[in-house]
Structures are given as structure tokens and as C-alpha cells.
Amino acid sequence: MRSPNQRFPAGFDGPGTDVTDLGELLVGYLDWYREALTRKLAGLSEERLRSPVEPLGWSPLGLVKHLGWVERRWLSWGFAAEDVAVAPPGDDDAEWRVSDGESTADVLADYRAATARAREIIAGAALSDRAAVGGRFTTAESAPTLGRILFHLLQEYARHVGHLDIARELVDGSTGE
Secondary structure, three states: OOOOOOOOOOOOOOOOOOOOOHHHHHHHHHHHHHHHHOOOOOOEEEEEEHOOOOOOOOOOOHHHHHHHHHHHHHHHHOOOOOOOOOOOOOOOOHHHHHOOOOOOHHHHHHHHHHHHHHHHHHOOOOOOOOOOOOOOOHHHOOOEEHHHHHHHOOOOOOOOOOOHHHHHHHHHOOOOO
């Protein structure tokens, strides 16, 4: 599934083997997982993108929607304390559901907007900077560093991209890296 003109080195996940800066590694791996997510959607029909995969109960597009909300919760609302919606209205599973009124293009565009905003926030901060108070975190003592948030996002993406591997294998037998 790896594109020949991808910016990551062949045979390795994430940034180049010469990268030693921790911030560059965290951001590089986060970008790698974001791109892996979209690569794993390639070739799925509209119906398969939108249909829940049994026995998992969510659709591949629903997973993309969820990760867009995760980006907002941890970086826009969490780190930057921006006044943004952090979940769609409804129950806890609402961010995993794609309604008939939501186009695939809209869900993907929303995800790309969330990741673009996250990249802007990350670019303007150091790993040791603490999250702003007033959004997700109500006290300075509860506010984690950007490094801690990025590490959390990496584990979230690693877990969910792995879930997408399973979903994809159940749907059409494709396996990923």
C-alpha cells in the first residue's frame, strides 16, 4: 500500500533513520500514521467505506471521523484551549457514525481540516510547552505538555490504524504494513 513517491524511507515506518530530534520524531510518526490511515482506505468502494464492518460495528469512514474529533479534542481544545466543538451531538458513539447526509468528501475534508489545524498548533509550540488552561484542562496542574499529548495521539493512531488493518482484511482480504 506504500506509494512510491511517499516522503518516508522505504522499509521504515515514520521519519528517516537520521532523525534524532524527539519533536521531529513524534511529529514525523504522527504524520506517517495520518498518511497510513488514508492509504488503508484506498480502493474501498463508497459502500464499503460507509458500511459498518462486522463484528467491529464501525465503518472505515467512521474511524476517520472519530480521529478528526480526537485531533480536535487533544490539540485544538486540549492544547490550544480553543472554543471548538469536541464531539458531535448525541451519544458517545456519534462521532463514529456517518449519516446519510454526510458525504465521504465532507468527512475526509473535515478530517484534513482538523489535522491541518493540529499541524499549525504543533508548529508554534515546543514539546515542553504546557496546554493552555481553559479548554480541556481547567488547571495548570492538570495541563500536560505538548510532548505528552503527541505521545498520546501516536498511541491512539497506532491502535486505530491497526484496527483499520483488521477491518480491511475482513472486508476484502487486504493486509497492510
